[in-house]
Amino acid sequence: MSGIAIGVVGCAGRMGRMLLATIAATDGCRIAGGTEARGNEAVGQDLGRFAGTDPLGIPVGDDPAALFDAADVVIDFTRPKATVAHARLAAARGKALVTGTTGLDAGDEAMLRETARGVPMVYAPNMSLGVTLLMHLVEQAAARLGPDYDIEIVEMHHRHKIDAPSGTALGLARAAARGRDVSLDDVADRGRDGDTGPRRRGAIGMAALRGGDVVGDHQVIFAADGERLELGHRASSRETFARGAVAAAIWVAGRTPGLYDMRDVLDLR
Numbered sequence: 001m002s003g004i005a006i007g008v009v010g011c012a013g014r015m016g017r018m019l020l021a022t023i024a025a026t027d028g029c030r031i032a033g034g035t036e037a038r039g040n041e042a043v044g045q046d047l048g049r050f051a052g053t054d055p056l057g058i059p060v061g062d063d064p065a066a067l068f069d070a071a072d073v074v075i076d077f078t079r080p081k082a083t084v085a086h087a088r089l090a091a092a093r094g095k096a097l098v099t100g101t102t103g104l105d106a107g108d109e110a111m112l113r114e115t116a117r118g119v120p121m122v123y124a125p126n127m128s129l130g131v132t133l134l135m136h137l138v139e140q141a142a143a144r145l146g147p148d149y150d151i152e153i154v155e156m157h158h159r160h161k162i163d164a165p166s167g168t169a170l171g172l173a174r175a176a177a178r179g180r181d182v183s184l185d186d187v188a189d190r191g192r193d194g195d196t197g198p199r200r201r202g203a204i205g206m207a208a209l210r211g212g213d214v215v216g217d218h219q220v221i222f223a224a225d226g227e228r229l230e231l232g233h234r235a236s237s238r239e240t241f242a243r244g245a246v247a248a249a250i251w252v253a254g255r256t257p258g259l260y261d262m263r264d265v266l267d268l269r
């Protein structure tokens with residue numbers, strides 16, 4: 001069989017299924033296998049059921065080490081602790097990893113950086129071309145507009161999302177902080193409630209809405225006296241994230257070890 005062999009951990013999840021379907025439909029790559037955690041009801045079922053294809057003759061596994069051995073690259077959209085375990089496995093088995101999992105804390109991200117010293121990894125909170133470009137535009141706007149323009153980021157996602165603010169909102173906030181040459185930790189305002197007092201000058205605010213089946217909306221507002229600049233993005237299908245992740249997997253196979261993001265994959269640096 002030819003093409004880059006791509007494994008998918010968390011293959012029965014919303015993104016996992018979309019990734020399988022996208023790999024099956026993309027030239028130059030093939031499905032190496034998929035896993036779910038032990039005890040998940042998908043384990044043992046044919047992967048084709050989750051890819052939306054004919055039976056593939058490959059059962060969903062629960063042994064990620066075996067998947068890393070069978071694959072050239074593994075794609076992970078799971079949960080932060082699972083992602084860290086998968087990054088350790090990638091390093092131990094010498095295989096590339098693409099992860100889009102959000103909600104990682106500073107310690108989890110430090111572990112990704114550490115494991116990426118030995119193997120190539122792509123880590124991005126949003127794999128779409130549109131959001132990758134939006135981050136670039138937000139950095140430029142923040143650099144040009146200065147602290148008279150209050151930055152507020154509003155995101156909305158489906159009712160099943162478990163982390164807030166979204167990884168993309170945090171990425172946009174980081175881009176704005178970079179543009180202003182400040183640390184996000186010093187200026188982030190992650191949700192207001194009660195007797196908040198007036199807005200802090202230079203703060204970067206974030207607000208998270210949850211409801212229905214919204215795939216992912218992000219809006220960055222620069223509000224000044226007399227005018228307001230708004231930059232935004234709406235995803236209407238998870239396919240846009242899956243296409244980006246599969247492009248990242250093909251791009252990262254055989255690269256020099258290191259932690260990359262979608263700006264590298266899309267050549268937007």
Ligand SMILES: NC(=O)C1=CN([C@@H]2O[C@H](COP(=O)(O)OP(=O)(O)OC[C@H]3O[C@@H](n4cnc5c(N)ncnc54)[C@H](OP(=O)(O)O)[C@@H]3O)[C@@H](O)[C@H]2O)C=CC1
Pocket residue numbers: 009010011012013014015016035036037040077078079082099100101102103124125126127128167241
């Ligand atoms: N970067 C990007 O472009 C995007 C990022 N995301 C992020 O991707 C992540 C997943 O989102 P989504 O697909 O909607 O979530 P889902 O809950 O639908 O899918 C996650 C899947 O991973 C499984 N899983 C959990 N632990 C393990 C493990 N140890 N081994 C194997 N599988 C495991 C879950 O199983 P179980 O249900 O049993 O826990 C579930 O099937 C989130 O962090 C989300 O924010 C989403 C879309 C785009």
Ligand SMILES: O=C(O)C1=N[C@H](C(=O)O)C[C@H](O)C1
Pocket residue numbers: 102125126157161165166167168169215216217
């Ligand atoms: O959980 C989701 O669905 C999404 N998560 C990512 C995030 O947290 O930014 C990306 C996308 O908006 C969908």
